Amino acid sequence: MTLTTARSLAARVAETACVSDRFILPDGRVLDSYFDEYRLAADPRLLRDVADAMAALVPEDAEVLAGIELGGVPLVVALSAATGLPTAFVRRLPKRYGSARQVEGADVEGRRVVLVDDVVRSGGQLLAMTRILRIAGAPVSDGLCVLERPCGGRLLLHGHGVTLRPLLTEADLPSGGAAP
Template sequence: MSDYTSRLARLLLELSYVEGEVTLTSGKKSDYYFDCKQTALHPEGGWLIANLFLEMLQGRDIAGVGGMTLGADPLVSAVSVLSYEKNCPLAAFIIRKKSKGHGTNQYLEGLKNFPSGSRVVLLEDVVTTGGTLLTSVERVRDAGLQVDDVLCVLDREEGGRQRLAQAGLNLGSIFTRAQLLAAGR
């Protein structure tokens, strides 16, 4: 395990991981909540996540990264900025939950940075069932881009990986819950 991974685990456990019964976006009950935005918006946390995602993206022939607002906003921004600094520039885009409703009425922001047919990877903070990601993939493909894979900070291991695989997508994660708890010790 890299120093980045162990340091990120400690930050995630300190800032983003809360034990206790909650209802998730999927409607499922859980014994913990994972609010990755708290860590992704922390200066070191965002930097660590971006570095680890860039390691996972190394060697892939992609034009950029994107994700559904709001959870992916700090992730795609940090990866895009750091990729430029590391001389492997990746553009970023954000997927709206609802179309703009005026002007171009688009779902994607940042689309002008991508020629039609560009290959991209979606980033997500936490994956539970994969439902939000499947909606995201549909919107990205409708906009003329090719989705290669999905990367997340935390895979809750509650069916999302399998659901994405059924749609032909691979899911890579920095952590599963068990890995996060073990790495944070």
């Protein structure tokens, strides 16, 4: 991707999905701006363009892409369409009825899985999903996201053998754009 294309995509992502409004994080902290992955997913052209750009981040030896509920699901489906790789979906908790599965879709056992999510802040959610997939027999060593916030996630993941590959970092967003 050229620098001009990357800047244009960052501007489109910021305009569409970076929102100035009150947002409560899972740990109770309150932000005055955030990244709204649902706005990105609701824009078919932007979702396609983000997936096409993220396709370049997928390691060559990847066998399965795994989307984290809920924000990673539309991204991983679009990325699967862009790469031709099969997709799995990872829940935070096993389904309480039916199959009672925590990992759905493509078989992950023994296959090189790349995790996909919308935003990485502390890295805790990506690490928890990595553990679930590793217990299921999937060697996970890479995580992709649309946006990385500098909140320690990269370091945490690196300490557990996961390389974070963000499409954008907070620094890539146009100045004045709301950050998650």
